Amino acid sequence: MKYLSFEFLKLRSRTWIWALALGTMIILPLTLKIIMNLEYLDNQVAEGQFMEHAAYGFISFSTLYIFIPLWIIAIVGIEFSNGHVHQVVFNRSFKFYYISKILYCISVSLIFSIVGVYSLVIIQVTAPFKPYVSSAFYFVFFAQCFVTFFAQALLLMAIVFLTRSPMIAFISYFIISFTESIIFSVVNRVYAFQLYFLPFHFANIFYVKSGEPKIEKYYNPFLEFDSRVLLLIFFLALILFLAYKDFTKRDLKPLSD
Amino acid sequence: MIAQIESISKNFEKKRVLNEVTFSVKVNEIVGLIGPNGSGKTTMLNIMMGLIKPTSGTISYFEPSQISAAVSRKGFFDGMTVLDNLKIFASLKQLPISQVEQVLDLFAINFEKKKFGRLSAGMKQKVALTQAFMGNYKLMLLDEPTNHLDIDSILQLRSAIEKRRETGTSFLIASHVLTELERVCDRALFLFNGKIARIVSLKDFENDFLSLEKTYLTLSR
Numbered sequence: 001m002k003y004l005s006f007e008f009l010k011l012r013s014r015t016w017i018w019a020l021a022l023g024t025m026i027i028l029p030l031t032l033k034i035i036m037n038l039e040y041l042d043n044q045v046a047e048g049q050f051m052e053h054a055a056y057g058f059i060s061f062s063t064l065y066i067f068i069p070l071w072i073i074a075i076v077g078i079e080f081s082n083g084h085v086h087q088v089v090f091n092r093s094f095k096f097y098y099i100s101k102i103l104y105c106i107s108v109s110l111i112f113s114i115v116g117v118y119s120l121v122i123i124q125v126t127a128p129f130k131p132y133v134s135s136a137f138y139f140v141f142f143a144q145c146f147v148t149f150f151a152q153a154l155l156l157m158a159i160v161f162l163t164r165s166p167m168i169a170f171i172s173y174f175i176i177s178f179t180e181s182i183i184f185s186v187v188n189r190v191y192a193f194q195l196y197f198l199p200f201h202f203a204n205i206f207y208v209k210s211g212e213p214k215i216e217k218y219y220n221p222f223l224e225f226d227s228r229v230l231l232l233i234f235f236l237a238l239i240l241f242l243a244y245k246d247f248t249k250r251d252l253k254p255l256s257d
Numbered sequence: 258m259i260a261q262i263e264s265i266s267k268n269f270e271k272k273r274v275l276n277e278v279t280f281s282v283k284v285n286e287i288v289g290l291i292g293p294n295g296s297g298k299t300t301m302l303n304i305m306m307g308l309i310k311p312t313s314g315t316i317s318y319f320e321p322s323q324i325s326a327a328v329s330r331k332g333f334f335d336g337m338t339v340l341d342n343l344k345i346f347a348s349l350k351q352l353p354i355s356q357v358e359q360v361l362d363l364f365a366i367n368f369e370k371k372k373f374g375r376l377s378a379g380m381k382q383k384v385a386l387t388q389a390f391m392g393n394y395k396l397m398l399l400d401e402p403t404n405h406l407d408i409d410s411i412l413q414l415r416s417a418i419e420k421r422r423e424t425g426t427s428f429l430i431a432s433h434v435l436t437e438l439e440r441v442c443d444r445a446l447f448l449f450n451g452k453i454a455r456i457v458s459l460k461d462f463e464n465d466f467l468s469l470e471k472t473y474l475t476l477s478r
Contacts, residue, residue, distance in 0.1 A: 255303055
């Protein structure tokens with residue numbers, strides 16, 4: 001609790017964070033609703049797959065630059081650039097800061113998962129027809145959102161800890177994800193092999209089988225288990241461990257005016 | 258002994274910034290750290306804070322958790338009010354949030370509702386000092402504490418240091434303001450090119466108002 005209350009104390013005192021939160025909570029469901037309606041009216045989605053499309057849409061939207069990456073890279077990155085990390089490490093420890101950031105990633109993943117559930121409820125209630133989904137659908141969707149977002153958040157957090165700057169972290173994330181997409185696409189076309197284990201593609205296998213965000217590859221590991229998710233969990237643990245080792249081993253930039 | 262610094266060396270890539278620095282800070286003692294820009298003062302303080310690891314050497318504290326520091330005006334959130342920033346520090350130091358209100362008077366902070374990013378350099382310095390003086394510590398590390406401060410604030414700082422010393426706090430103060438150090442310090446360490454060039458006791462210069470300046474000039478030539 002001490003970690004979470006410390007994180008919450010920092011977040012609640014900043015107006016722009018409330019604006020960002022409000023924006024996320026309104027823009028995400030609204031955009032999704034508009035797109036789903038357009039797709040339906042355009043006959044691009046069958047009534048039976050309407051809610052599945054919405055679920056896929058929500059997860060892939062949330063992992064776009066302005067949502068989860070912004071919440072992780074901007075907020076954690078700023079703490080490196082303004083010297084807050086130094087103060088936490090000095091007054092507490094490296095471990096305290098690292099754990100508090102993992103808990104922050106959990107909180108962000110939970111919030112986005114909640115937004116996901118109510119976005120789908122809105123879409124279901126306001127759909128141009130009456131789609132049928134059971135309450136179990138929402139439970140597994142929530143679980144899927146959480147693990148997907150958490151995996152993404154941990155990778156982004158590792159990038160911030162390695163680069164120690166919000167701007168460099170954002171550029172690095174952009175370059176990595178862009179390069180990954182090109183490599184994935186080229187290898188898939190030339191060798192018909194899907195490089196799902198590229199870091200950000202790998203983190204996607206909680207919702208798309210190939211790792212490449214495509215609606216036809218959407219699945220839910222809580223309904224259809226894929227053994228590769230165990231490999232992903234090991235991979236994330238390794239990344240977290242290595243980022244922590246780097247954080248504690250490498251000097252922080254000296255604190256001075 | 259409240260802190261014992263033993264043969265600390267630090268290399269940044271191939272450049273040696275600190276070279277076998279050894280000194281101690283005794284209980285209830287105020288020690289000044291003097292040296293030209295780039296002599297390694299800030300690096301020494303950062304090593305003592307655990308933010309930078311020494312290449313070699315050891316530091317031992319009587320009570321490692323009993324250290325406070327104001328080495329920079331960084332570490333605050335620009336978009337947050339002074340009060341909220343100080344509350345975060347209270348939480349970090351595991352102090353009750355109510356303690357924040359009590360320390361505002363120390364440096365006459367009457368701008369606690371203002372956003373930190375909108376403050377002048379002097380006001381930011383007061384906030385940085387206020388967070389350091391929150392709570393009771395055995396050792397306080399201050400880097401250029403009088404930077405940007407007006408005369409009233411310098412007097413408040415001097416008084417705060419004296420009061421803390423009476424309650425058993427030791428200080429290590431890095432500064433270029435030699436006359437100020439002369440007023441409060443018991444000993445002064447001269448750091449030149451990463452090495453301790455001389456350690457002087459201020460008692461030896463009781464009647465010489467410019468003793469530190471003279472020593473500095475002698476060493477720098």
